[in-house]
Amino acid sequence: MTSERLYTKPTSVQEALQTAREYKNDFAFIAGGTDALVNKYQGNVDYNCMIDITGLHELKQVSVSGNDLSIGALVRLDDLGKFGMITDRFPALVQAAGEVASPMLRKSATLGGNVLCENRCSYYNQSEFWREAVGYCLKCEGDICIATGGKKACFSKFVSDTAPVLIAANARLEVHDTDGVRIIPLEAIYTGDGIKPRNLSPTSLVTRIVLPLTTEYQIIFRKLRPREAVDFTSLTTAVSLDKAGLVRIVVGGVDPKPVVIDGKKGEDKDALVKKALSKCRVVDNDYYSRNYRRDMMQLFLKESLDQMW
């Protein structure tokens, strides 16, 4: 049988980090668990130490400090809409959160968990038996990407619906690690490598999502999915426009990382869309075909930009 299993539920960030250090490569932080525990059930990951961080109440707060809105990483998706500051200033975030999974899952899933949601692929999110039968893809220690029929890179999809909106609003992450606390732009954590989609060290803990209140954003969010609930995204777009006329396009579901394009109001829209399209490495690893998702991305972006100017 497997070696000793452990479950622990720390009550402070420091305790959580301490346990993580002790179990170095053999642990996982579990928040809502709606993503992580399914991957564990499927055998995509395994670890002996489960560090349940839902006892870290300090990470469930939403507060304003200075020019920043700080949302605790453990604020649940379903709860985002209960904070006036979020609904007033970032309604698109509430909208995006409201389109993640199903209502019941949103009552467990957290904002931190959603931005750290593991990349997905039809050939990876499968049981151990299945992956053995298909011949293990790159993301599970195989030799080639199955979705592309043999490429040497992994194109697992980035599927967070909230992250595109957050990035469109220039969100930053507060990350605790053994060497202290850092604040980094959210987009900077995504590597674009489907195998290891985030560059955070395993022992680091995302504690807060910080949104600037200095700028006002208009953000348009759209999501493509076959059903009106439950489904992971096939394409997520978030387009923001701030008072200064800066435009940010963020696209999820079509590349191993969120694709970000910056522009200015008044720029040629088609050129902006084309730029975004050229950066998306869409492959056939979804309910919808690669071509359709590319077409819809252009449509969603064009329609979003058309609403802005």
Place this chain on the structure above:
Amino acid sequence: MKQATYIVNGKKYNVLVEPHEMLSDVIRYKIGLTGTKEGCSQGSCGACTIIANNEPVLSCITPALRFDGAQILTIEGVATVDGLHGLQQKFLDKGAVQCGFCTPGMVMTAIDFLKHNPKPTTDEIKLALSGNLCRCTGYKKVIEAVAEYAMESNGLYPGGVHKAPAREEGLRAVGVRRPLIEAVKKVQGIAEYADDIAVKDALHVKFLRSTHAHAKIDHIDTSEAMALEGVRYVALGHEIPVTFGVLPISQDENAIAIEKVRYIGEIVAAVAADSESIAAEACKLIKVKYTPLREFLTIDDSLAEVMPEEKIHNEGKFNNNIHKKAELRFGDQKQGLKDADVVSTMSFGFEGINHGFMEPHAATAWWDENGLTMVSATQVTHYLHRALAKTMEVPLSRVRVIKPYIGGGFGGKGDPFPHEIIVAHIARKVRKPVRVVLTREEVFITNHGRHPSRMTISLGASNDGILQVLDADINIDGGAYGSFGVVTSYYNGVLLQAPYKLNNFGFRTLRVYSNKPQCGAMRGHGAVNSRFAVESLIDDIAHRINMDPVDLRMKNFLDSNSLTVGQYRITSNGSRESIQVVAKQSDWYERHGKMEYGHGLGVGCGFFISGSALPIIWNELPQSTVHLKVDFDGRVLVTSGANDIGQGSDTMLAIMVSEVLGIGMDKIFVIGADTLLTPVDLGSYSSRVTFMAGNAAKNAAENLKLEIANAIAAKKGVAAEELNFTDDTVFTNDKSLVLSWLEAIEILTAHRGAVSVSGKYISPKLGGDFKGAGAGLSPSYSFGACVAEVTVNTSTGHVKVNNIWGAHDCGKALNPMTVEGQLEGSWHMGMGQAMSEEMKYYNGLLVNNNFIDYKIPTALDTPPIHTNYIETIDPEGPFGAKECGEGAIHPVIPAISNAIFDAVGIRITKLPIRSEDVLELIKQKKSQHQPLTITV
């Protein structure tokens, strides 16, 4: 292990919990509250919803230790000493409970939702329930239950609820809206399903499954697995050499693969161990060496000529992988198509569809002095009984199969299955009870769902809209084994000979074996895809001759009391009433063809058997036998082998007895589908139970009535034929003698004791005497129609179904609430096949083997469904009733695609209807500047 404490429903439990154990497992198996269901283990079906510390959680993906010390509310704690929770009562009253497997999760979710939103809109209710999948109800009655409960809680009383129907024709029990007799148990979570039944000291089984689609098994090394602590037995294929299959002509499967594997997921070895996790661990230690064989993954692969040693099955007369050729012809189709004024020919493609029942397969077996006993989630105890006796090589008298409550079937629990045979085998070997429950992935791999198909069909008509000729060329992909496939092959064709008059009709179906999970029977068996094709062709012809599609259909319907070209005897026929009611309700004539671009209405019709007139295993037994026993206490025990799988057949049997004997339902007790206790019924397939078991129950009750009347006549000196049985009394016409039911039973049982009677149903001799004449024969047929309304987004291709109006001729609604529930579930399932469901394979591997990726429509995806049942009072059905579970699925799918044609002028020939295909067709149509009407 860690000691944890939970206060569940107010009671404190101290339990030992594995560190990584999920809360659902602790609640179900350690605390023993099995009302919390597990349908997917991945948080995507909602059945496991509980409330912990006042917050709802999906317990199957919640670490148990997260809630150490917590207050937990499960479904069992919702009712109090004062009775059911008001919402539970509403679920009963509105008919929101069918199989009951999703019910606990639905109730828990709704209770939490209403706490936060006590005055919800319908859309808010749909949203709240959108993470709880249900395959039986189409959500309609669930949403109504929640809405009505909320309104009443707010002191509002909804108007327009169903009135109690007037008693017709002197009927007392028939035609009354009532919850299923077991619904109270289901809504409280105390009805026991196969995996809920704890059997002392049982071992757990897990399977090692083939990772090859087609391969020779060279060697299996089980030594490491056997050495693992807690492992009790490892079974291999050669131990169970006898083959099985549901049809006598397709006994082509071994419980565990011997020598070679034929699909990815086929069972190669089975491990029985002290726990499920040990068994799973041991499976990983088994080493199998395979030599891959040529794989056949598509219909074309399988049609190709091959060397004998390459074939999937060595038997069979063809030098390819064709399993069955079914062909029937009436008239000369070639000539007919030449002669027709207008001919429409189209090719269609359909993906495979899975039943998607919420309860995974589960079974427990043990052997004792009575031989083998098995509790299994089966639709057909009788065939399982036979398959177990055959494969275990014991007499039929040494096998008992018990059906507990079943969480839906839809055809997917109708075959005997390898896992059932394997647990029976291992239980005999280890001399202990052995149990198994399949994961959702295993359920998908086990499949037996609707065949992937392709077909080219030509339909010819006259310029005045009279259908003249139909020719169908059909290929269906059967997967690795036979299952019901021979029947499916015929049904694809033969069930096209109605509901329209067609004197020139022919078809040929080829069913191939392929190296994929096998296909079999699923709701609407065999005819769903070909019906879609024909209804699309009719729509096309109507368009081309500029005739309204409803009018064209009206011109062509078969009459009541007529014969089809293949000599089906049509008795009652509500086609015309069905299509007229949906046309009226949808404002068809005002709106069809007249809505703005992107909006459309479409119509489709259907036809299905109401019980196969011929048994699968030829013998002279009645199709159904029902026993009644009455003793001194006045209670009538009904025993029937019919399988209630959530569709309400136990209740139907009780209604039959109640009606005939004039006694209340409280005096009737039903035991269903236990092969030791109940007489043979052929089980729940082919929509046969209401018609056949219903008639048998009615016949049994009439026999009992006669016994009682004769006893009273002898004792009291009255004429037996003057006795009336109503309202729990027996009385003479002039009321000179009035006996209470108990007094009547005292007279019956005096000097005799308990009385048992039997009733039966035997189908009349039907059909022609040509080869293949038996396929699709039924003592009665059901008919129906649907209109669908859609909006097509012409820039994304997305199709939204806005409304479904459905009407179905069920003969007589014995329990209108149940009939509606069956119809709504059927239309919903059809909509799933139309819009989002498909079994997607990659090199023989099923890619979407879970409820995230296999897309059953959620409550949010389900439009308003407008339900009508048409009562034609079938001359041979029990009180005029016939089927309502399967036939309704046929019209809805083409209604949707025909609505898309009305909306944007494109013809859908592939299911599911994908946005990208719709978009592409819209583009093509625009670029070709096709005229709206093409003349031949």
